[in-house]
Amino acid sequence: MRFGNIILIVALCSFTAYYIYEPIPEEIEERWKLMLTNSFFRSLSHLADFSELIGLKDYMGVMYFITLAEKVVPVSDEHVKVTEEKFDGVEVVVYQPKQRGGDTELRRAVIYLHGGGWCLGSSRMSPYDLLARKMVTDLNAVVLSVEYRLAPAHHFPVPYEDVYCVVKHFLQKGVLARYSVDPGRIAVSGDSAGGNLAAAVSQQLQKDPGQQVQLKAQALLYPVLQALDLNTPSYQQNQDMPILPRTLMVRFWSEYFTSDKALFRAMMANTHNNPESSSLLKFVNWSAFLPETYHRKYNYSAPAVVQGVGGQAVGIDGPSQSFADPRASPLLVPDTALRSLPKAYILTSEYDVLRDDGIMYVTRLRAAGVEVTHEHYDTGFHGALMFTVWPTDFLIARRMTDNYVKWLKENL
Ligand SMILES: *[C@@H]1O[C@H](CO)[C@@H](O)[C@H](O)[C@H]1NC(C)=O
Ligand SMILES: *[C@@H]1O[C@H](CO)[C@@H](O)[C@H](O)[C@H]1NC(C)=O
Numbered sequence: 001m002r003f004g005n006i007i008l009i010v011a012l013c014s015f016t017a018y019y020i021y022e023p024i025p026e027e028i029e030e031r032w033k034l035m036l037t038n039s040f041f042r043s044l045s046h047l048a049d050f051s052e053l054i055g056l057k058d059y060m061g062v063m064y065f066i067t068l069a070e071k072v073v074p075v076s077d078e079h080v081k082v083t084e085e086k087f088d089g090v091e092v093v094v095y096q097p098k099q100r101g102g103d104t105e106l107r108r109a110v111i112y113l114h115g116g117g118w119c120l121g122s123s124r125m126s127p128y129d130l131l132a133r134k135m136v137t138d139l140n141a142v143v144l145s146v147e148y149r150l151a152p153a154h155h156f157p158v159p160y161e162d163v164y165c166v167v168k169h170f171l172q173k174g175v176l177a178r179y180s181v182d183p184g185r186i187a188v189s190g191d192s193a194g195g196n197l198a199a200a201v202s203q204q205l206q207k208d209p210g211q212q213v214q215l216k217a218q219a220l221l222y223p224v225l226q227a228l229d230l231n232t233p234s235y236q237q238n239q240d241m242p243i244l245p246r247t248l249m250v251r252f253w254s255e256y257f258t259s260d261k262a263l264f265r266a267m268m269a270n271t272h273n274n275p276e277s278s279s280l281l282k283f284v285n286w287s288a289f290l291p292e293t294y295h296r297k298y299n300y301s302a303p304a305v306v307q308g309v310g311g312q313a314v315g316i317d318g319p320s321q322s323f324a325d326p327r328a329s330p331l332l333v334p335d336t337a338l339r340s341l342p343k344a345y346i347l348t349s350e351y352d353v354l355r356d357d358g359i360m361y362v363t364r365l366r367a368a369g370v371e372v373t374h375e376h377y378d379t380g381f382h383g384a385l386m387f388t389v390w391p392t393d394f395l396i397a398r399r400m401t402d403n404y405v406k407w408l409k410e411n412l
Pocket of ligand 1: 281282285287288302
């Protein structure tokens with residue numbers, strides 16, 4: 001049975017059962033379709049909570065059903081050659097344009113990192129497979145879709161390190177030559193948690209003294225960029241928005257570092273900062289880095305810093321320090337570390353808890369002199385790019401995809 005049918009049936013049942021209405025803003029397009037889609041996600045989330053409560057299967061294990069249901073086997077077609085490879089031990093799905101006769105031109109490359117809160121998702125999900133094929137044909141690019149390992153089985157920094165290994169491996173001159181890739185035209189990109197990994201890799205790579213080939217561009221699609229302040233105006237405004245309510249984002253953050261529920265509880269209360277992380281709060285000060293229109297209705301107060309007790313409760317073998325690591329929270333670096341970053345495309349959505357993470361990065365990168373294209377969707381919601389397959393296909397997903405690929409075409 002296709003995922004589409006399952007989603008439709010489960011959504012209809014749960015919808016008629018008790019999700020009669022959800023407060024979804026009027027200006028969101030295809031509102032009823034989004035309500036139905038979201039009722040499926042909410043049902044699954046409740047089921048996952050229940051399953052964890054009775055000790056059947058943990059929360060993320062149940063949520064992973066979404067990933068499984070959308071998995072496809074990536075196969076070659078008339079335009080695209082698809083191979084499943086291993087780069088430095090990490091699985092990668094490689095999409096290449098089929099060679100045309102006499103075509104010796106070097107191509108662009110996009111290293112793509114899927115979303116899913118570091119806990120869910122796969123490069124083999126049909127929306128990612130479709131996106132990769134579109135990039136191959138529209139950009140004549142080689143696309144690497146990285147199957148990094150996931151939390152909670154593999155906590156930070158494993159997912160990040162998997163990605164970094166793949167990028168380092170690919171950026172060797174000999175490897176690039178094998179795929180006919182132009183070393184001057186390589187981008188890293190990703191959505192949501194994938195955008196987090198893309199931003200982190202871009203920063204670490206330019207610091208790597210032995211690195212010869214550098215990235216030309218980074219394209220971050222509604223990225224997650226910081227774990228210090230989980231009460232930014234967008235977290236407050238959108239805490240119950242479809243697809244990614246605040247509780248789920250906090251759950252992803254805490255599970256990225258530890259399975260100890262104490263961190264989840266502290267993050268929910270925004271009291272997880274400790275004396276070490278507090279010195280970095282200045283890098284996510286939304287009163288300073290958001291345009292007036294976004295913070296006018298909210299009074300800034302810095303997150304509480306908990307001495308001892310909080311630190312201890314969440315500090316088993318130091319995971320409390322991890323969320324302040326810039327490889328997990330790329331916003332937490334000084335301007336000097338931003339200056340020589342590749343040019344950036346940043347997509348943000350109004351109805352997204354992560355909106356302000358993206359906007360703050362736009363402000364900070366521009367202040368450091370980095371060229372940034374910021375596309376903000378006034379009617380956008382988190383994860384919209386994933387909804388390109390019937391029956392959960394949304395017009396906004398098509399617009400986002402087209403604009404994003406257009407930017408790559410003009411800038412890569
Ligand atoms: C945040 O920025 C405002 C100015 O916009 C400043 O008054 C305040 O002291 C800053 N707070 C922190 C914790 O950096
Ligand atoms: C922000 O602070 C001002 C002045 O203290 C107060 O009048 C206003 O109600 C506060 N707004 C919010 C959203 O708390």
